[in-house]
Amino acid sequence: MTNRTVLVLLDPATEIRTSALELFTIARGLGTVEAVALAGVGVEVLAQLEAYGVESVHQAEFSDAAGRVVTGDERHLPAVVAAALAAAVRRADADVVLLPSSFAAKEAAALTAHALGAGLIIDAAGVSEGDDGRIVGSKRVFAGSWDTSCEVTTDVAVLTVRANAVVPAPAAARVNTQTEPLPVEVPELGVTLASREVKARSGDRPPLEEAAIVVAGGRGTDGDFGPVTELADALGAAVGASRDAVFEGWWDTYVGQTGVTVAPRVYIGAGISGAPHHRGGMQASQHIVAVNSDPEAPIFEICDFAVIGELADVLPQAAEEIRRHKG
Numbered sequence: 001m002t003n004r005t006v007l008v009l010l011d012p013a014t015e016i017r018t019s020a021l022e023l024f025t026i027a028r029g030l031g032t033v034e035a036v037a038l039a040g041v042g043v044e045v046l047a048q049l050e051a052y053g054v055e056s057v058h059q060a061e062f063s064d065a066a067g068r069v070v071t072g073d074e075r076h077l078p079a080v081v082a083a084a085l086a087a088a089v090r091r092a093d094a095d096v097v098l099l100p101s102s103f104a105a106k107e108a109a110a111l112t113a114h115a116l117g118a119g120l121i122i123d124a125a126g127v128s129e130g131d132d133g134r135i136v137g138s139k140r141v142f143a144g145s146w147d148t149s150c151e152v153t154t155d156v157a158v159l160t161v162r163a164n165a166v167v168p169a170p171a172a173a174r175v176n177t178q179t180e181p182l183p184v185e186v187p188e189l190g191v192t193l194a195s196r197e198v199k200a201r202s203g204d205r206p207p208l209e210e211a212a213i214v215v216a217g218g219r220g221t222d223g224d225f226g227p228v229t230e231l232a233d234a235l236g237a238a239v240g241a242s243r244d245a246v247f248e249g250w251w252d253t254y255v256g257q258t259g260v261t262v263a264p265r266v267y268i269g270a271g272i273s274g275a276p277h278h279r280g281g282m283q284a285s286q287h288i289v290a291v292n293s294d295p296e297a298p299i300f301e302i303c304d305f306a307v308i309g310e311l312a313d314v315l316p317q318a319a320e321e322i323r324r325h326k327g
């Protein structure tokens with residue numbers, strides 16, 4: 001491992017999400033880890049940064065061109081986040097910037113790379129060091145049909161990394177994280193932020209995009225998502241659906257090429273045929289389990305574990321067994 005500095009975006013600064021812990025875990029394998037926060041971090045956040053081996057945190061302090069302090073929601077606009085990241089890279093002489101793969105973070109990553117003349121990889125499923133010491137991002141493309149490795153040839157590499165790329169793990173030893181103010185001038189935006197609403201997460205289920213396990217139901221449920229949600233809750237999984245199931249009004253969010261793209265550790269598709277449009281949004285999953293009553297269903301061609309059977313029989317049995325093991 002060469003002596004490089006890796007910056008990780010920490011947004012929000014008030015809590016540490018699993019996606020940030022995954023990025024810190026990846027960053028430790030690449031070099032010295034530092035975080036960039038869009039506000040001051042609290043004691044609890046600092047304790048987690050110490051546990052994950054983050055040597056320092058650059059706490060952005062925004063001001064406008066006239067020197068007035070900026071503390072509003074515009075701090076989260078991609079152009080403003082990019083200004084903070086670029087300032088942090090210049091100050092820390094950093095080599096790598098890691099961000100999660102949310103839509104806003106991808107835009108911020110592109111703007112940061114543009115400002116720094118850096119190489120950019122979006123939606124990496126893994127980040128490593130190549131034989132020549134350069135940063136390599138691996139990703140699945142073309143609806144999961146190709147695995148690619150991209151080497152960054154510029155001095156600075158900016159990458160957004162998909163959720164579940166690694167299992168988050170604390171550092172072998174805690175560090176004493178230093179906090180440092182990072183003065184950032186908010187750029188000329190050309191837009192005015194009218195409102196920003198952070199959506200409350202529904203129930204106890206993880207968000208579909210980030211979940212380590214996803215259970216999805218299709219037309220084969222015939223409108224009864226009870227067995228799907230029962231298994232999901234036994235596993236602590238997110239619930240998804242096929243587009244047809246959503247168009248029938250049986251669920252609200254669908255997985256697929258025109259829906260949400262997921263790449264969990266385990267994807268369970270129940271009563272889903274595995275049409276190309278659906279596969280495009282889930283084929284990058286690490287393990288695919290399919291439950292279908294038709295032995296000829298196309299989803300069986302891409303799954304790791306196939307269950308031929310009625311989902312109303314199979315899923316409750318699986319949920320029961322999981323609850324028993326947990327108990």
Ligand SMILES: Cc1cc2nc3c(=O)[nH]c(=O)nc-3n(C[C@H](O)[C@H](O)[C@H](O)COP(=O)(O)OP(=O)(O)OC[C@H]3O[C@@H](n4cnc5c(N)ncnc54)[C@H](O)[C@@H]3O)c2cc1C
Pocket residue numbers: 217218219220221241242243244245254255256257258259260270271272273274275276277278281291292293294297309310311312
């Ligand atoms: C432009 C475009 C974009 C699209 N984008 C998407 C997208 O992003 N995501 C998406 O999902 N779809 C998308 N679609 C639709 C897609 O092509 C398929 O029509 C859809 O995915 C099929 O949904 P399904 O698998 O639930 O239904 P079906 O194809 O009808 O499959 C149902 C399956 O359930 C099985 N089954 C039936 N009863 C049972 C039972 N009791 N127990 C177990 N199994 C059972 C059947 O054997 C069958 O395999 C798109 C289509 C178009 C035209």
